[in-house]
Amino acid sequence: xxxxxxxxxxxxxxxxxxxxxxxxxxxAPGIKDDMSFLEMLDVVNERLIEAGREPITFDHDCRExxxxxxxxxxxxxxxxxxxxxxxxxxxxxxxxxxxxITVEPWRATAFPVIKDLxxxxxxxxxxxxxxxxxxxxxxxxxxxxxxxVPKPVADAAFDAAACIQCGACVAACPNGAANLFTAAKVxxxxxxxxxxxxxxxxxxxxxxxxxxxxxxxxxxxxxxAACPKKISIDYIALMNKDYLRAKFKNRRYLSRNx
Amino acid sequence: xxxxxxxxxxxxxxxxxxxxxxxxxxxxxxxxxxLYRSSVGKKYVMAITGALLMGFVFAHxxxxxxMYLGAAEYDGYADxxxxxxVPILPRTVTLWLMRVGLIAAFALHIxxxxxxxxxxxxxxxxxxxxxxxxxxxxxxxxxxxxxxxIITLFLVWHLFDLSWTGTGYRSFYRGAVYExxxxxxxxxxxxxxxxxxxxxxxxxxxxxxxxxxxxxxxxNPRFNRWRKWFAYGFSGAVTLGNxxxxxxxxxxxxxx
Numbered sequence: 001x002x003x004x005x006x007x008x009x010x011x012x013x014x015x016x017x018x019x020x021x022x023x024x025x026x027x028a029p030g031i032k033d034d035m036s037f038l039e040m041l042d043v044v045n046e047r048l049i050e051a052g053r054e055p056i057t058f059d060h061d062c063r064e065x066x067x068x069x070x071x072x073x074x075x076x077x078x079x080x081x082x083x084x085x086x087x088x089x090x091x092x093x094x095x096x097x098x099x100x101i102t103v104e105p106w107r108a109t110a111f112p113v114i115k116d117l118x119x120x121x122x123x124x125x126x127x128x129x130x131x132x133x134x135x136x137x138x139x140x141x142x143x144x145x146x147x148x149v150p151k152p153v154a155d156a157a158f159d160a161a162a163c164i165q166c167g168a169c170v171a172a173c174p175n176g177a178a179n180l181f182t183a184a185k186v187x188x189x190x191x192x193x194x195x196x197x198x199x200x201x202x203x204x205x206x207x208x209x210x211x212x213x214x215x216x217x218x219x220x221x222x223x224x225a226a227c228p229k230k231i232s233i234d235y236i237a238l239m240n241k242d243y244l245r246a247k248f249k250n251r252r253y254l255s256r257n258x
Numbered sequence: 259x260x261x262x263x264x265x266x267x268x269x270x271x272x273x274x275x276x277x278x279x280x281x282x283x284x285x286x287x288x289x290x291x292x293l294y295r296s297s298v299g300k301k302y303v304m305a306i307t308g309a310l311l312m313g314f315v316f317a318h319x320x321x322x323x324x325m326y327l328g329a330a331e332y333d334g335y336a337d338x339x340x341x342x343x344v345p346i347l348p349r350t351v352t353l354w355l356m357r358v359g360l361i362a363a364f365a366l367h368i369x370x371x372x373x374x375x376x377x378x379x380x381x382x383x384x385x386x387x388x389x390x391x392x393x394x395x396x397x398x399x400x401x402x403x404x405x406x407x408i409i410t411l412f413l414v415w416h417l418f419d420l421s422w423t424g425t426g427y428r429s430f431y432r433g434a435v436y437e438x439x440x441x442x443x444x445x446x447x448x449x450x451x452x453x454x455x456x457x458x459x460x461x462x463x464x465x466x467x468x469x470x471x472x473x474x475x476x477x478n479p480r481f482n483r484w485r486k487w488f489a490y491g492f493s494g495a496v497t498l499g500n501x502x503x504x505x506x507x508x509x510x511x512x513x514x
Contacts, residue, residue: 012387023387076391102388109383174395176381207298215381216297216374218402219469221394234477240298241475247293 005031005092008100009044011056014113021113023102026056033093037080038063038070040092057116063088065228068164071171072117073104078168078226086166086228106171110178110213121167123213124181128165130209131202132185134194147193154192161188162229172226175215180223182210183239184231190242200246207243297377300370305470307363307370312467312492314360315459319499325512329436336435368410375403398465405462412455419448440507440514449504460497467492 007028014021028044035043038060045055061069070087074080080090095101105113110123149157161184169180186203189195195202217236224233293299324335342352392400415425419442424430427441443449468489471477506512 010388021387073386073388076386076389077393081391104386104388107382107384107386109381172393174390174392174400175378177378207296211297211377213381215378217301217472218374218378218399219465219472220392220396220399222392225393233472234482237472237475237477239475240301240473241477243296243298244293244302244475247296247299248289250289250292 002032002034003097005033005095005097005099007031007040007092007095007098010100010102011117012104013054013056013116014105016115017112031092033091033095035092036063036088037072037074037090037092038088057114057118059118060088065089066164068166071106071119071121071166071168073106073171075102078106078172079166079228083225084228084230086164086168089228106167108167108170108176108214110176111167111170119167121165124165124167124170124178126213127178127182127206127210128185130205131198132189132206134189135198136194149192157188157191159229160184160191160231160235163188163227163231164229166228168226168228169223169231170214172222173215173217174220174222175218177217177223178210178214179217179236179239180227180231180233182206183233183235186239186242187235190238199242200249203239203242204246207239294370297374300374301473303366303370304374305473307367308466308470310359310363311367312463314363315463315496316492319496322503323499325436325439325503326506329514332436333434336433368406371403371406396465398461399469402462402465405458408455408458409462412451412458415451416455436512437514439503440512443504443507443512446508449508452504453501456497456500459500460493463493463496464489 009026009028010023011026012021013024026044026048028040031040031043038058041056041058048055059069059071061067063070065086065088068086070079072079072087074087074090079085079087080094082090082094103117105111105117106119106121108119111119111121113119163181163184165181167178167181170176170178173179186206189202190199219233219236221233224231287295294303321335321339324332339353340350398405419425420435420438424438425442425448427438427445429441430438443452466489468485471485503512
């Protein structure tokens with residue numbers, strides 16, 4: 001049986017990229033506890049519009065945890081207090097009546113605030129562009145099981161491929177590092193035979209672009225805890241290993257005399 | 259994810275069917291320089307130099323346990339270190355070679371830490387304006403920079419205290435290790451300083467001893483669950499040993 005909550009929101013409002021921004025306190029009475037966090041924001045926004053005020057700008061799309069568009073730092077945690085879910089899958093029953101909830105955008109130099117709670121995460125696209133794909137012409141669809149892949153390896157690649165590129169790892173990392181994101185994107189191809197040919201150029205190029213934008217990993221493990229797909233920091237170790245090998249092999253300079 | 263951009267988007271590449279080219283042409287450098295230029299590479303350096311320093315810290319603690327065997331054993335051990343490999347190399351040469359290695363490891367460890375810290379601060383120029391609620395980060399992992407600074411400052415004091423000049427206790431005799439330790443640590447504030455500094459060292463070692471496995475890419479389901487236990491055991495043993503010395507001196511167990 002649904003009950004209702006009377007909440008107070010402390011929401012980050014910022015009129016544009018160059019605005020300094022501030023926290024606004026907004027009362028949110030009568031919130032049903034079976035609403036998702038985003039539905040709660042929808043209700044708050046409708047009321048703001050009715051009152052002739054500016055609604056809160058926030059990112060959202062699929063609202064079922066698969067698109068990676070929603071974000072939000074809720075009470076100091078990326079995607080809120082629930083493990084393994086995105087903000088859209090977080091329900092108001094996780095909160096108590098009378099609670100004050102602080103909502104802030106992702107903070108990273110590579111994620112500039114566009115407006116209110118919406119940030120520009122296209123730096124993550126730059127990393128993917130550097131090698132998060134396979135360049136080989138694949139032709140027609142091959143028969144199933146034509147390329148044997150051991151089941152545990154396929155599972156590990158699939159777990160990494162679950163990354164929805166939401167950027168929670170960067171937001172949660174005390175260093176603003178994107179190592180978990182990059183490691184997942186590297187691993188889901190590097191673990192498979194199809195990705196093997198570009199294994200070393202991929203890791204080298206992607207890590208280099210990552211480092212142009214983001215911080216470095218100090219193994220806190222906050223990213224893994226914040227990840228809505230529960231991607232393991234084991235992949236970061238894998239990326240580190242492949243990066244060292246790539247540098248050692250020096251294939252960028254293979255057959256090129258100085 | 260198609261977030262609208264505030265800055266004009268860079269010219270798009272013609273799609274993912276292009277052959278991957280290096281992000282940019284860089285000057286070719288030796289492998290190690292090339293590696294150290296990246297922050298992943300700097301973490302390798304942190305881990306390797308950290309492991310060397312861990313080896314030193316452990317040997318230092320084990321060596322100091324000799325003080326429980328009495329002055330003759332302890333001073334004899336100190337002299338033995340100076341005579342390491344003596345017929346092959348002259349006196350103190352081996353010790354100095356090891357010291358040079360240690361100093362290099364320290365310098366690299368600190369330089370890598372400093373430059374990584376700067377990178378990380380730049381990566382989040384605007385901090386969170388509300389309180390963060392950490393889930394996985396430990397007290398140790400979040401205080402690495404502070405414990406590191408405490409250890410460095412303590413190290414300078416420690417070298418003055420027991421290697422170079424003494425720090426104003428009775429009298430400092432080079433080579434009379436047992437007597438110097440007893441004289442210095444009999445002072446309660448100094449003993450307290452040693453205890454605090456070694457607790458900081460223990461906290462620093464705990465995160466380092468676990469973290470180095472990740473940085474070096476040593477990740478295998480076979481031993482992953484032992485990595486944290488290794489960190490507990492290692493930092494615990496070193497801290498226990500080191501903290502016992504000032505306490506033993508104060509309690510009169512180690513006394514001239």
